[in-house]
Amino acid sequence: MKTQNEIKEHIVHYSKELRLPVFRSEFEYIAQESAKEHADYEQYLLKLMEREYEVRIENRKKELIRQAGFTSKMHLHDLKREFLPFDAASKLPMLERLDFIKSGQNVVLAGNPGTGKTHIAIGLGLKACLQGYKVLFTSVHRLLTQLRESHSQRTLRVTEQRFATYDLVICDEFGYISFDKEGSELLFNHLSLRTGNKSTIITTNLNFDRWSEIFGDPVLTAALVDRITHKAYLVNMNGESYRLKETKEINLK
Secondary structure, eight states: OOOHHHHHHHHHHHHHHTTOHHHHHHHHHHHHHHHHTTOOHHHHHHHHHHHHHHHHHHHHHHHHHHHHTOSSOOOGGGOOGGGSOHHHHHHHHHHTTTHHHHTTOOEEEESSTTSSHHHHHHHHHHHHHHTTOOEEEEEHHHHHHHHHHHHHTTOHHHHHHHHHTOSEEEEEEETSSOOOHHHHHHHHHHHHTTTTTSEEEEEESSOGGGTHHHHOOHHHHHHHHHHHHTTOEEEEOOSSOHHHHHHHHHHHO
């Protein structure tokens, strides 16, 4: 017959080997609580397993957010929706259901700077992570740099395969820089891989009729616009600067 201390030592040992940190840290506390409630062994075990499961889910969500690479934590509940352009305010309730991710549809947030495009995109991305989706946040400039590097190192196929695993990719600041022919083709091929299968959110300050200015090739531009916008949610973000409205509100207090 093992002593109480020996039993505890064995529980700690096996929980380490089986990678059950909550078992190790909370088995005594939950045992005490179960004793107070006169719970049987099965109920005690169930409580311990439920707690282990809950912590694992929470840790997984945190890891998904960390891996996504968000530049800031801008949640949807932090948005002052009355400051958003009309089209964004009306479509946001539908977008935050995240049905577009399940159906592999794209979202394009297009409009002048400062109207909340990046905040909405990150907010949707954070909510997706909390629901267990794998998300990547990147600027178009950073993405293109990665594509060029992998292309020169002949690892482009590996990059493409990794890119395809994300349930949602957010490409921010589309239109702030122009591309040469190689860059345009790399970006076109990369984004086309996701068409109809996985979701992409694009934020841009340019209307579609001006995309040829950054791609330089009207034919390539037309093909990309056609693929990105097919069955996509197009959100008109033109309006007064969201940041300017916030600043005005602060100064009125």
